[in-house]
Amino acid sequence: MEPYTIAKNQCRYRVDGETRERQKDALAFLKDWTTSFLTIQTALLTLVGGVLIGIKELSLTLSVVDAAILLAAVLSFVFSIRQGMWVLHQFPAAVQRVPDNEQAKSEDIYQIGVEEKSDTIERLAIDFREWFLLGIKLLTAFIVWRVACPIITKYISMVLPEYLSPYKPIWDGLLCRAAQ
Numbered sequence: 001m002e003p004y005t006i007a008k009n010q011c012r013y014r015v016d017g018e019t020r021e022r023q024k025d026a027l028a029f030l031k032d033w034t035t036s037f038l039t040i041q042t043a044l045l046t047l048v049g050g051v052l053i054g055i056k057e058l059s060l061t062l063s064v065v066d067a068a069i070l071l072a073a074v075l076s077f078v079f080s081i082r083q084g085m086w087v088l089h090q091f092p093a094a095v096q097r098v099p100d101n102e103q104a105k106s107e108d109i110y111q112i113g114v115e116e117k118s119d120t121i122e123r124l125a126i127d128f129r130e131w132f133l134l135g136i137k138l139l140t141a142f143i144v145w146r147v148a149c150p151i152i153t154k155y156i157s158m159v160l161p162e163y164l165s166p167y168k169p170i171w172d173g174l175l176c177r178a179a180q
Helices: 020-057 064-096 121-159 162-175
Strands: 004-008 011-015
Touching: 020 064, 020 121, 064 121
Parallel strands: none
Antiparallel strands: 004 011
């Protein structure tokens, strides 16, 4: 196969084609990246479990917003872990693949899929990363909400008109139970 050039952002890279050694190295890097993030996600799920146990042990409660954000974060990590497992599942088949035609020779490992209609390694890796980032954002939102909620509740209590004060327990119960 003739070397070809890929131009991205005014940088030019020469690609000499996929060799089996390069393919193995690329898959090894991707495996290390995937397993590292799977380890981090497992630790974060353990942390969420610890938070829930700590809340129960300290007789604290979660508001509806707290619970929704935490559940969304857990689901994001679960979906990310699922995608990461599929990325790892692709590796044995990817190592065995040898480009058989010109189109296959011009593509890299990210274009490999286990079956004809299965997602490519690239699609799985992107989904894996995006679900992970969403989970991190949601955990951050949970922490910020838990810190900001008592402040918001205190402020609303100060500015709440007198005629709405009977509804304050409803507001507190829905929004910030932990602030009571």
